[in-house]
Amino acid sequence: MSDTKSKTKMVVYAILLVILLFGILSIFIHFTGKMFALELVGFVVLLVLSFVGLAGYFTRWGERVLFFVFLLYIINLLLIWYFTDSLYMILVVIALIGFLFSIPKRASSKKPEETFVDKEPHSVIFDAPEPPQKTSVTKKTVSKSKPKTEFSPGKFVASKNGKVYHLPKCEWAKRIAKNSHVWFKKKEDAWEKGYRAHNCIESLSK
Structure with a gap:
């Protein structure tokens, strides 16, 4: 006072x-x-x-x-x-x-604003950071085995002038002239035409 x-x-x-x-x-x-x-x-x-x-x-x-x-x-x-x-x-x-x-003064009706200081810090809630979106990377599993070679127009080849069919990677198949190629998608087709499997098929398929 x-x-x-x-x-x-x-x-x-x-x-x-x-x-x-x-x-x-x-x-x-x-x-x-x-x-x-x-x-x-x-x-x-x-x-x-x-x-x-x-x-x-x-x-x-x-x-x-x-x-x-x-x-x-x-x-x-x-x-x-x-x-x-x-x-x-x-x-x-x-x-x-x-x-x-000496007339007493009237107390002011407006009370002074009291500033309160919190001793403890306010607990601030932060949003949990969103996990980084994983880019969907499709991992291609590389097979240890050698890639299968697809041959077109068929899986087996023979000569018009012969009665034996071969795998396209066979050495005997490479000797057949291109204009004499006869292609088969499966063995059964070759059998129906009267062709038989060459020895190279068994050795290369092992």
Whole structure:
């Protein structure tokens, strides 16, 4: 609270209270009887409250006490005016100044926004990275065995002038003239035409 309240304002309050205290003292000191006794009690109460208000000025309730003190001064001066027909205008103005200065300020309805700092870090959920798409690579299994050689237009070859059929890779088949080639897709076809298998077929097929 000490940072929000001005020390200069406290000094002004102190000066105003001193003037009022001495002013009231100079007034009621000439009174007699009950009037004097009442003013003396009031003076002591105002003196104590003034001291308490100044001592606790930098607290929440200090300025409220001073507000109450200045209000009592105004009431006291008005009562003196009522009973004695003497209005001490200067003291009334001083009490009004102190009263206006010490009016409690209304608490701001807007509360300051409080910034909260989380001690623990926020748990951030990251999406699991998608697994890299595997490019479908069709692995061609290379057979250890030698690629089969396809011969066209058939699997077996013979000569028009002969009665024996051969495999195309046979040495005897290579000696047959191209214009004399007779092709068969299977052995049965050759058998139907009256051809028989050459010895090279058995040896090469092993």
